[in-house]
Amino acid sequence: MRTWGVEQRGQEFSRFYTASKDDCLRIVLVNVGDSQLAEDLVAEAFTRAWMSWRKVREHPVPRAWVVRTALNAHVSWWRRRRRELPVDDPASLTGLAGSSPAGSADLGLDQALVAALRMLPLRQREVITLRVFFDLDTDATAKLLGISPGTVGTHLHRALAALRAQTQSFIDQEVTS
Amino acid sequence: MNDDMLATVRSSLTSTKDALTHVHMDQRPEAIMARARGRRLRGVAGVGTGGLALAIGLTLSLSGGGSVASGVHPAAPRSSDARAVHVNLAAWSVNTSANGLVNVTIRELKDPARLSQTLADAGVPVVLTSGHVCDSTDDKLQISQVVQKLPGEGGLAITIDPAAIPDGAELVIGIGTLRIGSQEAGPAAAFGLERKGAPLDCPGKPKAANQ
Numbered sequence: 001m002r003t004w005g006v007e008q009r010g011q012e013f014s015r016f017y018t019a020s021k022d023d024c025l026r027i028v029l030v031n032v033g034d035s036q037l038a039e040d041l042v043a044e045a046f047t048r049a050w051m052s053w054r055k056v057r058e059h060p061v062p063r064a065w066v067v068r069t070a071l072n073a074h075v076s077w078w079r080r081r082r083r084e085l086p087v088d089d090p091a092s093l094t095g096l097a098g099s100s101p102a103g104s105a106d107l108g109l110d111q112a113l114v115a116a117l118r119m120l121p122l123r124q125r126e127v128i129t130l131r132v133f134f135d136l137d138t139d140a141t142a143k144l145l146g147i148s149p150g151t152v153g154t155h156l157h158r159a160l161a162a163l164r165a166q167t168q169s170f171i172d173q174e175v176t177s
Numbered sequence: 178m179n180d181d182m183l184a185t186v187r188s189s190l191t192s193t194k195d196a197l198t199h200v201h202m203d204q205r206p207e208a209i210m211a212r213a214r215g216r217r218l219r220g221v222a223g224v225g226t227g228g229l230a231l232a233i234g235l236t237l238s239l240s241g242g243g244s245v246a247s248g249v250h251p252a253a254p255r256s257s258d259a260r261a262v263h264v265n266l267a268a269w270s271v272n273t274s275a276n277g278l279v280n281v282t283i284r285e286l287k288d289p290a291r292l293s294q295t296l297a298d299a300g301v302p303v304v305l306t307s308g309h310v311c312d313s314t315d316d317k318l319q320i321s322q323v324v325q326k327l328p329g330e331g332g333l334a335i336t337i338d339p340a341a342i343p344d345g346a347e348l349v350i351g352i353g354t355l356r357i358g359s360q361e362a363g364p365a366a367a368f369g370l371e372r373k374g375a376p377l378d379c380p381g382k383p384k385a386a387n388q
Binding site: 010013014017018021022024025026027029030034035036037039040042043046047048050051109110111113114117128131132133156157160163164 | 191201203207209
């Protein structure tokens with residue numbers, strides 16, 4: 001009986017993984033900009049999802065749980081790196097292509113918005129991601145993030161202001177053209 | 178106002194995501210479940226600590242700002258001893274070409290000891306360092322003849338010409354985080370040439386081990 005339960009859960013997780021892995025990967029890739037890193041983060045998030053499958057399967061939006069876990073894992077990864085890899089002489093460094101936001105001058109609106117998104121603090125990026133990609137309303141976003149709806153509104157307002165400021169020229173262009 | 182902006186952002190980011198039709202997660206569900214099973218068996222509290230498996234190699238190998246090749250400082254063959262090398266991992270790739278150049282792509286510094294050894298096998302005497310960038314005291318001008326950065330996305334792509342490394346010198350690669358003002362702009366690498374066996378000159382830090 002127990003074996004059957006494990007098998008059933010495994011099949012259920014497999015179906016969930018197969019149906020949602022590519023979408024989650026693409027959303028995380030938009031957020032982090034590095035395909036290999038995105039795949040590592042999403043694999044880690046799904047691993048955690050399987051380890052907590054009883055909880056995750058009951059989640060109202062399991063895909064959002066996975067994406068949020070991946071984004072959090074990214075921050076944990078960066079914090080470790082920042083502690084371990086302080087560098088005093090940026091002038092001597094060559095940035096990894098695709099990991100830093102490009103200047104928005106010669107980019108289209110979509111690219112400029114993506115670059116600006118990657119510059120947002122984690123919480124603001126989470127709110128934007130949940131609102132945009134999962135179409136969650138304020139209350140659902142608040143519940144998923146464990147914060148109040150008012151705080152979600154504040155983060156959303158700040159995030160949109162930052163995105164607007166970073167992409168103002170494109171927005172104006174779209175309006176006037 | 179916010180609603181308009183949110184609608185613009187939604188339209189833009191969704192179309193960006195939807196355009197990534199070529200991006201697929203290749204791992205099978207069995208691999209994910211096996212990874213979780215292995216973690217449970219090892220009793221690793223990775224979930225609770227928020228740690229990432231992919232960071233583990235980095236943590237173990239790069240702490241202290243020392244040489245990641247510490248104790249694994251490969252006795253690199255000169256280019257004449259080099260053999261064809263084609264190692265392609267998720268984190269990095271090293272491929273030799275017929276013209277003697279070594280093509281390297283670093284997406285993430287995982288298993289740096291193996292990367293050092295692989296480069297050594299390809300005829301590149303190398304020391305990988307982390308933290309403060311270790312400067313070279315001489316041969317500085319020749320680094321541009323040894324290392325060329327290639328355009329492209331998805332990692333740091335370089336070509337190394339082992340034949341251009343002076344006798345008795347080794348390539349020093351420092352991996353760090355690029356900061357512009359207070360902003361973190363991403364992982365980065367710096368390159369230098371150093372006399373083999375000489376202590377590395379790492380400003381503001383103890384000399385990196387060069388054993």
